[in-house]
Amino acid sequence: MFCRYCNHLQAPTPDYYEFFALPRNLALDPDDLQKRFYAMSRQFHPDVFTLHSEQEKRYSLEASSILNDAYRVLRDPISRAEYVLKEAGFDIGEQRGKDVPPELLEEVFELNMALDELRSGDEDVLPQLDQMRHNFVEMLHQIDRDVEEQFRRHDAQATLDQRQAVLSEIRAILNRRRYIRNLVGEVDKQLTARNA
């Protein structure tokens, strides 16, 4: 069972989808994934190999760390999509989340103004900031719905090229998502700093 991972130091990190014996789909049933995770945990976990040979203990440690890493990445839709993008050769570096998406230019400008005013001690902008934060969080929810939609579209494509095209769209959505999430994070940071 472990032979595939015996020579782990030479082998690249195994593919997470292969590890779970799952087709390369972006939409995954979380209950099914959890079931597989629990069953494989019972199989691989170091507790099961405590009194076995040193070699078997090492394999079990290796296999269960891969299992846990794979589960952590695949169970969250966003990190799952990022993983698939990366494996498909897309660049998903943080840098891509730093350019302002054109359709958000106005909102971002207003937000930065409000944050500046807050920093200079003007508390009157608080209700406005709150409203802006709310709007951005709403956008995130909408994006998450869009992403799921795109996941299903991706999975329905017949050829690799077609899938690649959808992935490219998903990447754009994820970049937008990351940008907005950073904005919300910035607002939260300012508000906590003010409260502290």
Add this chain to the structure above:
Amino acid sequence: MSTFQIDFSSAGKKRIVGIDLGTTNSLVAFMDLTGPEVIPGADGSLLLPSIASLNDDGTFTVGNDARRLLIDRPARTVYSVKRLMGRGVADVQDEVKLFPFRIAEGSESVIRLDLGGRSFTPPEISAQVLRELKQRAEAYLNEEVTQAVITVPAYFNDAQRQATKDAGRIAGLEVLRLVNEPTAASLAYGLDKRNEGVVAVYDLGGGTFDISILRLHEGIFEVLATNGDTHLGGDDIDNRLLSIALEDIATEWGEDVSHRGDAVQTVRRAVIEAKEALSTAPAAQIDVEFQGRKYQREITRELFENLIRDIVDRTLGPCRQALRDANLDPEHIDEVVLVGGSTRIPLVRSAVETLFRAKPHTELNPDEVVALGAAVQAAILSGDVQDKLLLDVTPLSLGIETMGGVVSKLIHRNSTIPASATEVFTTSVDGQQNVLIHVLQGERELVKDCRSLARFDLKGMEPMPAGMARVEVRFLIDANGILSVTARDLRSGKEQSVEVKPSYGLTDEQVEAMIMESYEMAEEDFKARQVREARVEADNILAAIEKAKANDAWLDLSDEERQGVDLALNELHVVYHGDDHNLIRDRIEKLDNATRRLAENMMNSAVRNALKGTKI
């Protein structure tokens, strides 16, 4: 209480014990046919106070006997050493002021306690407690015990875990698993039999606080999030009461006794008694008597609760954070379990109830439940319990130092362990052959705000232009929550050697040296025991001869025979107080030979007497 499916088919193999190495008390438990059981000591008590006191001959007195020595020789008697495990001197400046024992000069990354001129590290002190528990288990089970599961606070960092493992090794125990205390407690409760659900375990012990949130599903105990404070517990409450009482006493007696170890320990004992009484009574008395002087003060529960409210409130922040990390609201929690002696305090119970909106479980003794859980985990490891599996998490994020003193996170907190991360490093200078990697644990962004774990030196890289070398480093946190690092050169594919310099811990060589020392100590212990046993044997034969001399049989001996016995008696008396057990045994044997005729005579006369009274 749950039932356990136990498979003892593999009977005859070595037994693994479960140990709760607590701040205040420690316990050892094992899996019996009916379920986990705490093993009592010779005096019948289940709790072994985690106190060790250094004797003049270099041995330690541990447990209840050591507790009595807190007052007689405070400078050599160590308590709450768990708070010093895996820590540096700078970390503990504040609380060391309250300890009567001193930190040795020259302690750096590892604290050394100066006990009357000899210095000991916290793992060595903990090893004394563990050794006592090991002996307790061996005496009770009547077999050698060499393997154990030891519990640690869930929020313990790498250094604190490593220090606990070191303590086990020094005590002669192979530590098969470190298991988190709240998780162990949930195993003992076996809540999985009744519930598929989400459980919060609130563990407030003597020195540490943990909160863990678990999902239970068909025997799988999956920790979703954990949080805590390794410096928050009953000790803080004791210290609060203690400083108030000491101030009071200074006013009343006109003398500040806070620098006197024996006085402080006397007052400490008194405030702890009052604290414990307040868990059930509406008021209690702090009652101090010290060298003829008295101090008394009544304390109501209301006053007590006002004094400690901020300490109890400090546990709530970590609880909320754990909920957030688990992505849950309080109403998602199906069950709450209370662990640790400090959860007997009514204010603590009501705070937990308010936060989680659930009545907490208290069926199992909060002092014993962690040890019982450790025994269950031991049985899982031995294969005796097969339906349960624990999936725990790492409590703190792991990262490495990058440019500008910023920490780049590689493994996030609450990741299920074992967990790993891989990172590729290169050189910044032409011909560079070493790369130093600084590993940290913590949630903050800057190196100075995180806990330094270790520096790993990648050595012997091929000299190459800057930026050309590529070394892949793999960070692996094992099921104990302990980090290991491996590296390989991506160009040659060769394994790269990694030299580890722990920031707050002992090196492997230091631990080995301590193990050797403890073997020597164990040998000395063994010798002392043999001398004691020889003396007991001598006592028996001396008493028997004393009695025989009053018997007619003594008079039946010849003068020569009587002189021979007296000579042998004298010779035994001469060596009796020496420390050579072989010599004592030799003289016992000689005396035995010299009295053979006497014994025969006595036997004969006994037989004659017996026959006289019997009608044939």
